[in-house]
Ligand SMILES: NC(=O)c1ccc[n+]([C@@H]2O[C@H](COP(=O)([O-])OP(=O)(O)OC[C@H]3O[C@@H](n4cnc5c(N)ncnc54)[C@H](O)[C@@H]3O)[C@@H](O)[C@H]2O)c1
């Protein structure tokens with residue numbers, strides 16, 4: 054662990070290598086074996102108490118559909134109401150904790166995750182979300198540790214910011230928590246996002262209802278246990294296994310709803326915002342709405358780019374974690390001259406990507422998350438197969454007999470507005486549009502206007518003028534823009550993450566800007582020498 058100076062920027066958690074014979078590999082393999090050999094029971098955790106409703110659902114691994122790993126107790130409306138009461142009650146206790154106390158709890162969580170909890174969270178993420186070891190390590194270990202450490206640091210930076218105090222006056226700003234509870238709703242694809250969304254408001258003094266995605270509940274439960282061990286008091290974060298429709302109905306209309314911290318699809322986010330809008334006069338204060346959602350992330354290649362760099366970025370950007378990253382590359386614009394050079398190698402490399410379960414460390418590709426995703430991704434592949442303006446040049450096959458496996462797929466289209474160039478698929482599908490070399494500028498304009506999203510994007514070029522032009526033309530097309538790098542893999546403290554347009558409110562997860570949304574400032578002016586007469590000096594006769 055880094056030595057702690059609260060006013061100094063922390064260092065990113067190093068990514069462990071899991072090389073043959075390494076200590077971390079041995080530990081992880083043992084943890085996988087231990088967890089895979091048992092079926093755990095997942096209760097809700099409300100006000101620190103485990104709640105078992107008896108209304109259970111089973112959790113299976115996406116890459117091994119007969120292998121049950123957990124039974125989870127799903128909540129109904131009554132328990133959700135209990136959780137709101139518990140969060141509101143816990144505010145009294147949490148208010149008594151100084152910011153140093155809060156920081157201490159989350160720095161401890163970082164330390165535990167970096168050491169004794171690392172293999173558990175990584176194994177759980179591999180099993181539950183079907184991630185290979187590298188994808189699990191950068192997510193459930195490194196990124197979550199970074200969220201805890203960096204948010205602790207950003208908090209000190211925010212609190213330090215105080216107004217001017219002229220002689221005889223003391224002006225100060227208090228960074229109060231919001232008046233009410235925060236609703237944290239998290240997606241399946243990143244355990245770190247699951248951990249960050251409830252803890253960012255909590256570190257700022259708020260109490261939280263945390264509703265993880267059903268398909269992430271297994272690893273989310275271990276995160277909750279880690280937070281309890283780190284010292285998060287009862288009721289400050291309430292862990293709710295519950296369906297979106299049940300929880301949404303109760304929470305989104307509640308007068309004490311003070312904020313929503315959401316990551317997930319654009320459709321769900323828009324539903325939440327709309328519901329808040331429809332109930333706007335019912336709340337005690339205007340709820341803060343922070344949401345990071347979908348993307349249609351792009352790569353524009355210029356003819357001056359380097360072939361092997363382009364090939365690597367296309368494969369890693371599109372197919373790491375089966376393309377199930379909001380940042381995943383899903384449309385690429387490639388000049389004809391470069392296309393002729395890379396086409397065969399791209400197809401060959403893609404067809405050779407090894408696919409299978411994550412326990413076998415040699416697999417690059419694992420399963421997609423569930424049946425709904427499997428069907429949705431396949432429907433896009435079928436659409437491409439049936440269209441006259443597109444062809445599948447790699448992959449295109451899938452098989453769900455053992456798990457939800459889809460071969461990494463490349464579609465080539467002659468229509469820059471082909472469905473798969475515009476809509477988020479959230480799977481291992483890349484669509485390529487080949488343009489004439491001399492149409493670079495028009496292609497940048499086309500890329501900018503093609504999708505409703507604005508999350509991530511990349512340009513590849515050696516020619517600096519081409520980079521400058523892309524930077525200018527695509528200024529609003531991506532909240533995270535990459536030059537000669539793939540558009541995935543943002544690191545906390547290095548590339549604050551989030552997008553605008555339909556991709557979200559761009560409040561940048563893991564930044565001071567995000568934490569600011571979870572505080573309500575109070576300005577206090579104290580006068581050490583208050584005036585004793587209402588008259589001004591110029592009113593005196595002499
Ligand atoms: N921009 C980002 O930072 C970012 C990061 C990760 C994922 N994503 C996006 O997330 C999506 C994939 O995740 P997902 O499939 O879990 O998204 P999703 O929208 O299906 O689910 C997200 C969460 O919302 C909940 N939910 C759904 N309906 C609800 C309702 N009516 N009331 C309350 N909660 C409700 C779900 O149960 C889940 O917990 C993709 O679109 C991806 O781009 C974005």
Ligand SMILES: N[C@@H](CCC=O)C(=O)O
Nearest residue numbers: 378379380541542543550
């Ligand atoms: N922050 C991650 C993406 C999170 C969304 O799924 C990245 O930059 O790849």
